[in-house]
Amino acid sequence: MNRLPLFDRDTWQEIFGTIRKHKLRTGLTALGVFWGIFMLIFVLGMGEGLKNGVFRNFGDRAMNVLYVWPTATTVPFEGFRPGRYPRFTLDDVDFVHNNISDIESISPRRTLSERNVVVGDNTESTEIRGEYEDMIRLEALKVYEGRYINERDVADKRKVAVIGERTRELLFGDDTGIGQYVRIDGMPFQVVGSFGPVKIESWTEDDMEAIVIPLTTMQQVFGGGQRIDYFVCSAAPDVRVSLLENKVVKALKERHNIAPDDPRGVASDNLEEEFGSIQNLFGGITAFLWFVGIGTLMAGIVGVGNIMLIVVKERTREIGLRKAMGATPVSIISMILIESIFITSISGYLGLLCSTLLVGGLDAIMVAQGTNFENFHHPEVDLSVGIGALVLLVVAGAVAGLIPALQASRVNPVHALKDE
Amino acid sequence: MKAKIGVSWSLLHLINRNHPIDKMISLKKIRKAYRTDFTTLEVLKGIDLEIASGEFVSIMGSSGSGKSTLLNVLGLLDDFDSGAYHLNGESMKNLSAKEGAHFRNRLIGFGFQSFNLLSFKTADENVALPLYYQRVDRNERQKKAREYLERVGLLDWADHLPTQLSGGQQQRVAIARALITQPKIILADEPTGALDSKTSDEVMGLFQDVNDEGITVVLVTHENDIAERTKRTILLKDGLIEGDQMHMSTAKLSINV
Numbered sequence: 001m002n003r004l005p006l007f008d009r010d011t012w013q014e015i016f017g018t019i020r021k022h023k024l025r026t027g028l029t030a031l032g033v034f035w036g037i038f039m040l041i042f043v044l045g046m047g048e049g050l051k052n053g054v055f056r057n058f059g060d061r062a063m064n065v066l067y068v069w070p071t072a073t074t075v076p077f078e079g080f081r082p083g084r085y086p087r088f089t090l091d092d093v094d095f096v097h098n099n100i101s102d103i104e105s106i107s108p109r110r111t112l113s114e115r116n117v118v119v120g121d122n123t124e125s126t127e128i129r130g131e132y133e134d135m136i137r138l139e140a141l142k143v144y145e146g147r148y149i150n151e152r153d154v155a156d157k158r159k160v161a162v163i164g165e166r167t168r169e170l171l172f173g174d175d176t177g178i179g180q181y182v183r184i185d186g187m188p189f190q191v192v193g194s195f196g197p198v199k200i201e202s203w204t205e206d207d208m209e210a211i212v213i214p215l216t217t218m219q220q221v222f223g224g225g226q227r228i229d230y231f232v233c234s235a236a237p238d239v240r241v242s243l244l245e246n247k248v249v250k251a252l253k254e255r256h257n258i259a260p261d262d263p264r265g266v267a268s269d270n271l272e273e274e275f276g277s278i279q280n281l282f283g284g285i286t287a288f289l290w291f292v293g294i295g296t297l298m299a300g301i302v303g304v305g306n307i308m309l310i311v312v313k314e315r316t317r318e319i320g321l322r323k324a325m326g327a328t329p330v331s332i333i334s335m336i337l338i339e340s341i342f343i344t345s346i347s348g349y350l351g352l353l354c355s356t357l358l359v360g361g362l363d364a365i366m367v368a369q370g371t372n373f374e375n376f377h378h379p380e381v382d383l384s385v386g387i388g389a390l391v392l393l394v395v396a397g398a399v400a401g402l403i404p405a406l407q408a409s410r411v412n413p414v415h416a417l418k419d420e
Numbered sequence: 421m422k423a424k425i426g427v428s429w430s431l432l433h434l435i436n437r438n439h440p441i442d443k444m445i446s447l448k449k450i451r452k453a454y455r456t457d458f459t460t461l462e463v464l465k466g467i468d469l470e471i472a473s474g475e476f477v478s479i480m481g482s483s484g485s486g487k488s489t490l491l492n493v494l495g496l497l498d499d500f501d502s503g504a505y506h507l508n509g510e511s512m513k514n515l516s517a518k519e520g521a522h523f524r525n526r527l528i529g530f531g532f533q534s535f536n537l538l539s540f541k542t543a544d545e546n547v548a549l550p551l552y553y554q555r556v557d558r559n560e561r562q563k564k565a566r567e568y569l570e571r572v573g574l575l576d577w578a579d580h581l582p583t584q585l586s587g588g589q590q591q592r593v594a595i596a597r598a599l600i601t602q603p604k605i606i607l608a609d610e611p612t613g614a615l616d617s618k619t620s621d622e623v624m625g626l627f628q629d630v631n632d633e634g635i636t637v638v639l640v641t642h643e644n645d646i647a648e649r650t651k652r653t654i655l656l657k658d659g660l661i662e663g664d665q666m667h668m669s670t671a672k673l674s675i676n677v
Contacts, residue, residue, distance in 0.1 A: 010552055017540045321536045324497060325597075326525020326553040329517045409517075413497045417536060 030347030032300035037351035040293025045359030049379030069230035077259035086256040089226035106233035107132040130218030146193025161189035165196035308404035320416020329409035340401025348393035445471040450503035465659035481656035529598025531608030588619035
């Protein structure tokens with residue numbers, strides 16, 4: 001027999017009764033909250049799209065990838081004079097891989113520039129890259145057709161080649177070229193696939209044109225011994241790449257007899273810092289969007305509070321009567337609060353639904369149409385944002401209804417009943 | 421003076437011998453003033469009044485005499501400044517809002533000049549309202565509401581909205597609502613004020629029936645013929661009791677205090 005008023009049919013009958021009586025007024029009030037939450041979620045979704053767009057330009061490598069290459073030393077050390085170029089070899093790569101923890105994957109690269117590449121009557125001059133199979137992941141490139149080089153290719157020193165998309169087009173036209181042979185400096189290599197960047201930018205031109213072969217094959221066919229130009233490695237999850245960088249550089253300096261305090265000798269680069277500053281920027285943008293969105297929502301909530309005040313005023317007589325019939329202040333407060341929370345929750349939920357559908361629909365259309373904006377990609381609404389917004393709505397509804405509800409609870413039945 | 425009052429009580433005892441004479445209402449030196457920023461208006465200036473269980477009392481007086489205020493104090497709709505008020509043996513001094521609501525709900529049934537039915541609720545829903553605040557189950561409420569509507573002869577109108585009912589019917593619905601909690605006392609402010617004489621007659625008949633069941637009825641009126649249908653009339657003037665008069669159906673008994 002004792003129930004919360006929330007689960008009582010009468011409470012809801014009251015609320016629906018009031019709403020039915022004042023459809024337009026309730027509708028306009030609800031619109032305020034609807035619009036508030038709609039804008040909040042929409043701008044946050046768009047902000048997320050902007051963020052995803054900018055971070056996509058970094059590619060996957062941006063987050064945890066480190067480039068390491070040799071440069072001339074500047075400090076004399078253990079009998080060595082400054083200006084010496086250390087030479088990186090595959091042994092260095094193996095050494096780093098085996099002795100430094102927190103490395104997820106590693107790949108060396110050696111580049112031969114401007115090599116003659118021939119298919120039938122077509123001749124091109126392009127860059128040849130000798131790599132390990134992990135490089136495609138480290139550089140966040142993608143396979144367009146066929147496959148990339150694999151572990152077996154590297155181990156067996158196979159004469160296989162993966163060609164950049166633009167070079168493929170120049171050499172093979174409409175054909176994928178897979179299974180055919182391409183002559184590099186007169187040596188035949190079988191084409192196994194084509195590759196290129198995820199997104200074409202001015203700085204990814206080289207990736208469109210290069211030809212990749214196993215580094216082991218390169219060493220055997222074109223000579224050059226164990227030498228490599230540089231290597232790329234990625235940090236294990238939850239490891240800051242800048243910490244890994246320090247370890248790798250320190251180990252290589254030791255290995256190549258370079259003074260620990262020499263600022264050069266072993267050069268390295270990662271995008272953690274830039275990544276971090278952009279992340280901060282977006283943190284700021286997101287905070288601003290929340291501020292604007294919540295401001296809009298607040299306006300809607302003030303609207304609800306205002307309307308509830310009018311509702312209480314209009315129903316003074318009814319509230320007075322209810323008090324005469326034995327309604328306690330708590331039951332009056334809960335009646336007004338539930339109504340307020342109901343209006344804000346329903347309209348806010350609809351706003352949440354509509355904006356999520358709009359953001360999701362926009363994303364789906366962009367995917368379906370293959371639309372590619374420079375700095376906008378995959379707008380999305382985070383689940384936590386949605387849940388946060390819902391909690392906010394219920395709290396907002398309660399806040400909006402609180403003052404009117406307290407006012408209602410103070411209604412003096414004597415005056416209320418006199419109110420003709 | 422005391423002796424005269426004693427006579428009146430014993431007479432009442434003779435008239436209503438079926439009802440026990442215990443004190444339903446006891447007021448001692450009740451004072452009530454309304455204050456604004458500039459003035460203080462004393463409305464009740466020290467009311468002493470006792471109403472026994474089962475009495476049928478009317479309160480009369482010119483406008484501004486304090487009769488409605490007195491009824492509001494009796495109904496716990498308004499508080500009083502000083503004095504003592506016992507209802508059904510319990511002190512009504514310094515009640516919290518919740519306690520007040522509880523006593524109103526359990527002990528008192530209200531009647532109003534303008535009926536005060538909720539326009540968006542049907543007759544039976546209106547009647548059931550006080551039971552909602554007793555947290556009575558919905559089906560049980562509806563069953564009881566129909567029972568009480570039948571008692572006032574309006575069962576066929578249970579599903580009608582107040583606007584579809586005549587004034588007399590609305591007042592009967594309001595009386596059914598007042599009775600549904602089986603109160604000890606019915607308080608009504610000008611219950612016939614908005615009704616024609618024939619309908620007033622019917623409504624007074626209903627109050628008489630209620631009183632015959634032993635429920636104390638106190639109503640405020642300014643109509644002599646309504647007051648004469650009660651068994652006792654209290655006359656207020658300027659916030660004090662000026663007269664307390666017993667009626668008998670055949671011979672009228674007047675005792676001036």
